[in-house]
Amino acid sequence: MPEWLNALPKAELHLHLEGSLEPELLFALAERNQIALPWADVETLRAAYAFNNLQEFLDLYYAGANVLRTEQDFYDLTWAYLQRCKAQNVIHVEPFFDPQTHTDRGIPFEVVLRGIQQALLDGEQQLGISHGLILSFLRHLPEEEAFKTLEQAMPFRDAFIGVGLDSSEKGFPPRLFERVFAKARSEGLHAVAHAGEEGPPEYIWEALDLLKIKRIDHGVRAIEDERLMQRIIDEQIPLTVCPLSNIKLCVFEHMGQHNILEMLERGVKVTVNSDDPAYFGGYVGENFAALHQHLGMTEAQAKRLAQNSLDARLV
Ligand SMILES: [Zn+2]
Numbered sequence: 001m002p003e004w005l006n007a008l009p010k011a012e013l014h015l016h017l018e019g020s021l022e023p024e025l026l027f028a029l030a031e032r033n034q035i036a037l038p039w040a041d042v043e044t045l046r047a048a049y050a051f052n053n054l055q056e057f058l059d060l061y062y063a064g065a066n067v068l069r070t071e072q073d074f075y076d077l078t079w080a081y082l083q084r085c086k087a088q089n090v091i092h093v094e095p096f097f098d099p100q101t102h103t104d105r106g107i108p109f110e111v112v113l114r115g116i117q118q119a120l121l122d123g124e125q126q127l128g129i130s131h132g133l134i135l136s137f138l139r140h141l142p143e144e145e146a147f148k149t150l151e152q153a154m155p156f157r158d159a160f161i162g163v164g165l166d167s168s169e170k171g172f173p174p175r176l177f178e179r180v181f182a183k184a185r186s187e188g189l190h191a192v193a194h195a196g197e198e199g200p201p202e203y204i205w206e207a208l209d210l211l212k213i214k215r216i217d218h219g220v221r222a223i224e225d226e227r228l229m230q231r232i233i234d235e236q237i238p239l240t241v242c243p244l245s246n247i248k249l250c251v252f253e254h255m256g257q258h259n260i261l262e263m264l265e266r267g268v269k270v271t272v273n274s275d276d277p278a279y280f281g282g283y284v285g286e287n288f289a290a291l292h293q294h295l296g297m298t299e300a301q302a303k304r305l306a307q308n309s310l311d312a313r314l315v
Pocket residue numbers: 014016166194217275
């Protein structure tokens with residue numbers, strides 16, 4: 001990666017902590033927790049990272065998350081991510097965590113949260129990286145389950161800044177979560193949601209109008225709807241775009257087709273993020289580098305993208 005790209009101060013606004021679990025750490029945690037893995041070694045696991053769509057990735061992602069058991073595991077996971085951020089001059093992070101991925105297999109909510117929170121606090125003190133944690137609901141589960149998760153989280157209200165919506169998009173439109181998002185907002189939490197990755201532009205409209213989100217995660221399919229494009233430009237609603245993820249999950253066939261720079265030039269507040277870097281081939285820096293290499297992103301464009309990420313912070 002060119003040094004000038006690495007040196008740009010950036011914020012990362014779309015990152016799933018569970019998706020930063022590198023195969024090496026996954027194997028180390030499996031050994032520590034005495035969990036048998038279906039893969040023989042790190043190389044076999046890495047070779048399985050070839051996906052045809054979002055669901056194929058999610059199946060592997062949930063299998064991987066199974067090695068996370070103790071507060072120390074969640075600390076180590078978060079700390080490893082923050083070290084990568086430090087190396088790439090990411091100065092602010094607003095990561096997601098998926099409590100339901102863990103509470104549904106018997107890990108107490110506070111075990112997950114305490115491990116993550118302590119690492120984020122240490123990251124602030126020792127690495128100078130500021131943060132705001134976002135609790136994300138799994139949309140393939142019913143809204144009732146999201147309500148339960150929000151209830152579990154409320155005693156720790158100060159540990160996070162907002163709620164998000166992730167997991168399988170198609171067939172699970174934002175409108176299914178209107179009530180739980182209203183409840184979260186009434187508690188003073190910010191709202192963001194994945195929309196318009198695999199799902200149609202209608203899902204982005206719903207996320208804006210019904211969930212009243214402040215930021216769209218992905219949103220690359222907005223470009224199919226001119227009225228929607230005009231709105232996100234007029235209102236300067238940020239999009240947290242994840243280029244390498246989009247290629248890995250076949251949202252675009254290859255990086256040369258990605259629309260992020262076209263959106264940037266049209267005045268959309270797009271940002272560059274890594275989504276699930278351990279699975280998709282790189283962190284924020286590698287995502288910037290891919291745009292430089294395959295789309296001819298200029299230094300001026302890179303600076304605007306980095307500045308957008310700092311402007312689009314929730315805290
Ligand atoms: Zn995501």
